[in-house]
Amino acid sequence: MELDSTMGERSHRDAIAPGLTVVVTAVEAASPILADLRRQTLDPALIETILVLAGRLDPDSWTAHAGTDGAPGLRVLHAPNADQRHAEELGLAAATRQFVVFATGVDSVGERFLAALWEAAGPDRVAAAPITPADGPDIPYGKCLPTALARASDRPADATGAALVLAALQVEHGLPVREVAGVDAAYAPATSRTSFADSVVEPVRIIELIQAYGGTDRPRRDAVARMADHEGTRIGEYLLRHPDDRDKVVALLDASTAADMPYAAVNRVPAAALAVAFAFPPYTETSAVVAAKRLRESGEVYDVISNRMQGVRQVDPTTVRIAGPFTARTAELPTPTYFAPWSSMEEFARRGLAVIREWRTGLGPYRTVYSRAHFAASHVLAAAYKLTSPATFWRAEFSDPLSRDVNGAERGERVGRTAFARALLKRLRAQGLPMPRGRNAFAWCEHLAYVLADELVFTNAYQLDYMLGYCPDPRTVALVRRKAVIRPQPTLPDAFYRMVAWPYPLAADRVHIGYFGNFYANRGIDDVLRAMAEADDAQSRRIVLHVFTKNPDEVARRARALDLADRVHANAYLPYLAFLNLAVRLDCLLVNDADTVQTHGAVNPYLPSKWADYAGSGRPVWGLVSPGSALSEQSLMYRSPLGDAAAARAVLTRIAAAGK
Template sequence: MSEPLPTPARDLVVSFCFPPYVDTAAIVAAKRVREAGRPVDVLQNRMGSERRTDPDLAQIAGDLVQRRHPIPSPTLFSAWRGISSFTEKGVQRALAWDREGPGYERMYSRAQFTASHFLAARFALLRPGLHWTAEFSDPLSRDVTGAVRRSPVRQDALLERLGEGMRRAGFAPPTSGNAYEWAEHLVFALADSVLFTNEHQRDLMIETVQDPELAARARERSVVAPHPTLPPEFYEMAEVDRPLDPARRHVGYFGNFYATRGMGSVLEALQALPQQQRDRLCLHVFAGQREELEREVRERGLRECVRTGPFLGFLQFLAMCRRMDVLLVSDAVTTGLLSTNPFLPSKWSDYRGSGVAVWGMVEPGSVLADQDLTYRSLAGHTTSAVQVLADLADGPVLRPGPAPAPA
């Protein structure tokens, strides 16, 4: 008996970064596919020159992905040459797939990276009946310090077609010549739904729009949807061989120690603890390029209570979360730089599904500060970090239980 044919996809996903490539953007896009629960075709960049692969990531979206085409465009994350090549090659593939099947009804695109929205906007203009949902992971035209990100567009046929599409929709194209601003304005003018991960991100991005009618449309079409959390079985799919001293409380941090995330205060806090409390704690940092961190750990005399490890594969990361007593996540430090903190770390969505206590190092009023954290301290504030570490060393570790499975 022949195998049944897969259900034709009526949804198109345009995500420059998508599994099996290892990147937060790829993981979140795959989670969105799983959350929606509908068969999809995927257009992505062939980015082996810039990102390693992890075959386990394919399990997130699973067999919902019917067709996947890695576009052989230059892996340039904001340069116009990469954007235009990705768009031109991708739209031809999208049109061919559209003709082969019953036709697409819905499209989802996600940035990072900006090329995703350019391709999606071009296809949406060619297929006006398509419902386009566009997601922003973070503000595109502003960086974490509030500075304007810039990447020049080129006055070519693609830009002219996109500008014509915006004018037909009743909005003037950007005059800045900045690809990041173009990506935002194309979405605000043409997308049917605009997805933000939190209210602060939405408000900060929309308040930069000078055209009040465009800003009003963006707000009217906006949807706030935090990063999805995977069901509990994903935390049991892998095993990680890492001995853990049963006499210590184990705190896990996954990712690099960024300057804007104030992680140096954790090491300062450990150093400030009395020796008997340090002896009951162990901080595990799983990161790339660990040399600088290991040097600082040696200089501070913390080698007995800080352990480093490499970046883990995604399923290994989820499994290791379950083995920790406490998981550490930190806000980006934006005070004095931005009017509001628009960043909600994507790791929070993974941590909350683990059933393990979470310690958040937060800015007052941030989105992370409003989450259901077990422990909290002020980002970059050593004294409050000392207090949390002392509580962990001396008291019982609270385990809130796993988050409810997605509906």
């Protein structure tokens, strides 16, 4: 036995010899595995044992203990500042044999453990001993790895430990695993290793590591996906045992740098809740983001049915993180991505019902269903399901009025006289519920939710009053009043504002205002542009307006016309998490009401969806408001009437002074 105080520094200079290096990490007093190694049937000349004493263990007492057990080729490394993972790395660095096997001091192995691994080992594969009991934890121990490859693995500096070495080899080199058989060759963990660190922290770190390798070839991508799903399942099994730790697990998932967390594997229990959101992440659509935030807000795990918007909407993978920890199975239906035609709504509903039947075979109906309509098809599918499963609690949300446009005019295409539509009417009539009037598809969607949903969600009271104001049936109005709740759109936790560090330059000697949304030269933020053009004091001229919109060229043209090209920066929309990150860096955020005075009178039913995101940024917000609107009632640092450039100029002066 040799006590090696160099902790493996010499190993890279030594030639690798035939045989196995067994790295035994000891973080507590007992080490039965040393006696097991002495009884191995493999030729002792082929065995090197490296015992790494981590933490506060006394090396002198362990030296005596190790000498008594007489493990083959024993060397001892003392690592007082190392934890388990770093101790494993030190052992790997010190290895001098062709293959390395990781073990912990408290575990046990069969007498043919090393012989079986030696027979199965190879430079292009991983040999793996069976774990006993058979349903034991999936651990990185009992695996035999090629030493040279393990040491040369191109891992991040902090990706340490046996589990991460194994994961790196399997992704980096595509090494297959060869299983050995026999109880006498088995590895027996002393404990179940079901702690939060073993079952959640380690899998998350492995997912981050393997995804960091990336790669464009299909086999490598498939290998990464399979391994990520496997690690996600480990997290899901932990949640099955510790459901009260979900908030703790979600916080870790939110903090992870993994770009594609396998949420479906994490949430492997059949969901009791269904979400129907025609627009849902990863597609760039405001309604998709709000629906995802609602799922997170509820804290439940949902199956999700949405529309495949590919080719119609851009993809923003960062938005998946919003509801990912609360999403189990997902189905993107390849139905037409249309807003108004009844035929597309009906096809979405029919296909969605077929998916639900498949998902719920043997499980019974969902306990709850949530649907959100900006896209009305969401409510059509939810209503059809509610009619077949009346015990399911249906929560239906309206983002804006459906059957009235922003000018107050009726909109909506005609409902076809189809078998599906007739079946809906027949079921409504059988339940004694009010029937829809006319054949307007959007009016039908509103009506179906009004009479069938158990809870109706509106974002503000003006929206509720406006929509009921054009409802033609007093009985339905009374029914809605009993079920309606006012629930502003959710604000995400602070962590989401820092998940993405967006590299957008902001000059330190300027005051920066940000506007995110549509731009129209004849209304809205044009008040601000005119006020900036008319400002003649030096302070106000330090202000820079950053506009992020779908039509930046129009903004740039208007800025040039007002001689503001150097003070108005026009940009395309940002990915959602990039927008949140930039929001916290700006000096002020600008939001404007829709101009509805001429079309809706004193009632403005629209509360801008971005308000909820602004509210979570902690930054001052300037609202261009119409009198008595929902936006005007929010906690705005600055406000000016919509269309009043003089009032906007006064606000600019205040913002400039505050941003000194």
